[in-house]
Amino acid sequence: MNNAEAASIRHDWQREEALALFDMPFNDLLFRAQSVHRRYFDPNEVQLSTLLSIKTGACPEDCKYCPQSGHYNTGLEKEKLLEVDKVIEEARAARDSGASRFCMGAAWRSPRDRDMPQVLRMIREVKSLGLETCMTLGMLTENQAAQLSKAGLDYYNHNLDTSPEYYGEIITTRTFQDRLDTLANVRSAGMKVCAGGIIGMGEGEKDRAGLLVQLANLSPQPESVPINMLVKIQGTPLENEKDVDPFDFIRTIAVARIMMPASHVRLSAGREEMNDQMQALAFLAGANSIFYCEKLLTTPNPQANNDMTLFQRLGIRPEQRAVTEDSEDQEAALLRKVGEAQTDGQFYNAAG
Numbered sequence: 342m343n344n345a346e347a348a349s350i351r352h353d354w355q356r357e358e359a360l361a362l363f364d365m366p367f368n369d370l371l372f373r374a375q376s377v378h379r380r381y382f383d384p385n386e387v388q389l390s391t392l393l394s395i396k397t398g399a400c401p402e403d404c405k406y407c408p409q410s411g412h413y414n415t416g417l418e419k420e421k422l423l424e425v426d427k428v429i430e431e432a433r434a435a436r437d438s439g440a441s442r443f444c445m446g447a448a449w450r451s452p453r454d455r456d457m458p459q460v461l462r463m464i465r466e467v468k469s470l471g472l473e474t475c476m477t478l479g480m481l482t483e484n485q486a487a488q489l490s491k492a493g494l495d496y497y498n499h500n501l502d503t504s505p506e507y508y509g510e511i512i513t514t515r516t517f518q519d520r521l522d523t524l525a526n527v528r529s530a531g532m533k534v535c536a537g538g539i540i541g542m543g544e545g546e547k548d549r550a551g552l553l554v555q556l557a558n559l560s561p562q563p564e565s566v567p568i569n570m571l572v573k574i575q576g577t578p579l580e581n582e583k584d585v586d587p588f589d590f591i592r593t594i595a596v597a598r599i600m601m602p603a604s605h606v607r608l609s610a611g612r613e614e615m616n617d618q619m620q621a622l623a624f625l626a627g628a629n630s631i632f633y634c635e636k637l638l639t640t641p642n643p644q645a646n647n648d649m650t651l652f653q654r655l656g657i658r659p660e661q662r663a664v665t666e667d668s669e670d671q672e673a674a675l676l677r678k679v680g681e682a683q684t685d686g687q688f689y690n691a692a693g
């Protein structure tokens with residue numbers, strides 16, 4: 342990013358301005374988002390992050406969307422903190438199938454001090470494979486954030502989820518301010534911030550605008566902005582929520598791209614419910630990252646082969662991680678994946 346690009350990033354967004362973007366004609370909005378996107382990114386590159394649940398279920402928080410909350414009966418099988426070796430095995434497989442970042446998620450309100458040594462070992466080992474590291478473990482104290490950063494954690498994911506006004510409708514066991522406090526601790530410990538939200542929880546357009554204003558006005562803006570479409574989970578209070586209009590979801594991506602021009606915007610949960618055309622529109626609107634794994638934390642996600650086939654059809658390349666000795670291996674692995682998808686007959690043969 343050059344100086345002019347950095348200087349044009351704003352931290353004084355007003356909700357009315359964000360709402361005005363949402364209200365633009367769809368084609369005008371997409372054109373503007375794509376124009377911004379091209380000033381900051383290669384429009385044909387998408388970053389791949391693989392996700393692994395390192396501790397599953399029985400969470401004390403009451404997030405109304407979440408299959409892992411202990412407050413609802415979702416039939417989920419709980420799992421205690423995974424052994425480091427198991428995590429390494431999964432991280433190596435992610436690297437070999439072309440992911441550049443490995444994200445580890447735990448169903449905690451916040452990590453306990455006695456879990457920290459195991460968590461820190463995970464970070465060191467995953468990093469030594471040449472992958473970028475990301476964790477999402479709930480709220481962090483300053484001291485915990487410093488420990489994670491020192492072990493080599495590149496990114497911390499902590500979502501604001503929705504607008505400050507709607508937050509209390511979705512979660513009562515913590516406040517919006519608690520989320521902001523953790524994000525501040527992550528920043529001051531020197532880690533990159535991954536923060537976004539969920540669309541489809543019954544919120545209005547003003548809440549979507551309010552969420553994006555909160556994210557964009559963080560200074561610096563989050564490097565990574567996951568936009569999740571609610572995965573409706575039986576047993577949670579949001580199980581019968583109405584479907585999001587796909588165009589409204591795409592609008593949210595486009596507005597995020599315009600307001601946070603230099604951030605990676607991730608097309609996150611919900612891709613199982615999206616057809617290829619909708620995903621292509623999301624990339625056109627400025628999404629340039631996905632979760633690349635057959636399972637998110639507890640719910641299904643598209644198969645790697647299907648993602649590679651879609652990328653091939655759209656001429657999209659996976660973004661390579663910063664050059665390391667292993668990057669040639671990574672390229673070879675990706676070519677192999679594409680080759681496998683071709684032999685599986687997944688590609689449309691234009692030659693007949």
Ligand code: SAM
Pocket residue numbers: 406407408409446447448449450477478479480498499500502538539569570571572573574610638
């Ligand atoms: N417990 C930690 C926390 O809440 O910060 C980390 C894990 S939590 C599962 C990570 C994020 O996943 C949540 O903040 C939420 O945005 C997203 N998420 C959880 N359940 C979801 C669902 N059913 N649909 C879409 N996104 C979901």
Ligand code: DTB
Pocket residue numbers: 392408446477498500537538567568569572609610636637638639640641
């Ligand atoms: C994020 O924004 N989405 C991911 C990740 N950060 C941790 C989680 C999505 C979870 C979807 C429901 C599940 O699989 O449990």
Ligand code: SF4
Pocket residue numbers: 400401402403404407408409410411447448449450479
């Ligand atoms: Fe727990 Fe995180 Fe799920 Fe909330 S979103 S219930 S904090 S795992």
